[in-house]
Amino acid sequence: xxxxxxxxxxxxxxxxxxxxxxxxxxxxxxxxxxxxxxxxxxxxxxxxxxxxxxxxxxxxxxxxxxxxxxxxxxxxxxxxxxxxxxxxxxxxxxxx
Numbered sequence: 001x002x003x004x005x006x007x008x009x010x011x012x013x014x015x016x017x018x019x020x021x022x023x024x025x026x027x028x029x030x031x032x033x034x035x036x037x038x039x040x041x042x043x044x045x046x047x048x049x050x051x052x053x054x055x056x057x058x059x060x061x062x063x064x065x066x067x068x069x070x071x072x073x074x075x076x077x078x079x080x081x082x083x084x085x086x087x088x089x090x091x092x093x094x095x096x
Contacts, residue, residue, distance in 0.1 A: 054089065
């Protein structure tokens with residue numbers, strides 16, 4: 001696991017997605033739990049990569065998404081773009 005990544009947050013993301021909650025909601029929950037530090041977007045990318053075994057290119061849509069809904073990518077678009085990669089990984093291994 002990457003340095004600075006909290007296993008409890010990883011487990012929370014995995015559980016939320018396993019329970020069929022949206023990627024946007026899972027990331028918003030994580031964002032709200034993180035301390036207000038610079039670079040939270042990069043941190044969200046790292047958590048998504050770690051929690052779901054995604055590549056940087058598979059997490060790229062997160063860069064265009066904003067927690068407050070003002071990003072170039074909406075919550076629905078984020079789910080449409082990222083969930084297939086998560087589902088593919090889940091079919092290859094069970095999320096722990």
